Amino acid sequence: xxxxxxxxxxxxxxxxxxxxxxxxxxxxxxxxxxxxxxxxxxxxxxxxxxxxxxxxxxxxxxxxxxxxxxxxxxxxxxxxxxxxxxxxxxxxxxxxxxxxxxxxxxxxxxxxxxxxxxxxxxxxxxxxxxxxxxxxxxxxxxxxxxxx
Numbered sequence: 001x002x003x004x005x006x007x008x009x010x011x012x013x014x015x016x017x018x019x020x021x022x023x024x025x026x027x028x029x030x031x032x033x034x035x036x037x038x039x040x041x042x043x044x045x046x047x048x049x050x051x052x053x054x055x056x057x058x059x060x061x062x063x064x065x066x067x068x069x070x071x072x073x074x075x076x077x078x079x080x081x082x083x084x085x086x087x088x089x090x091x092x093x094x095x096x097x098x099x100x101x102x103x104x105x106x107x108x109x110x111x112x113x114x115x116x117x118x119x120x121x122x123x124x125x126x127x128x129x130x131x132x133x134x135x136x137x138x139x140x141x142x143x144x145x146x147x148x
């Protein structure tokens with residue numbers, strides 16, 4: 001029988017990136033790297049990463065609390081709790097929490113390629129390098145991701 005992963009409410013690998021918290025729920029080790037899942041908590045008045053495109057993975061965002069503003073190219077979408085945003089490879093995108101309340105999203109990566117990016121950001125910050133847009137863009141490149 002295959003191993004089953006059960007991650008409780010306080011489980012997973014927690015990574016802080018500035019005021020954003022990423023909790024890795026599935027890093028691909030249970031799914032033979034077909035799927036990665038993270039819970040992302042974005043503090044009020046927080047921008048996400050620079051707008052970017054993934055070449056090798058789909059990314060999904062399911063807003064579970066709060067409201068997130070997604071920018072896809074030049075279009076803006078308001079996503080309240082209960083909204084699913086699916087981003088295929090090649091689509092330019094970013095997100096922000098422009099509200100006065102935290103926002104929480106369940107984030108999927110198929111395949112799991114992008115999970116390691118969050119660990120790289122954590123290590124970059126621990127080494128004393130702030131998560132500037134330029135530094136974040138550089139950290140994305142090994143994961144087939146480029147600025148839009």
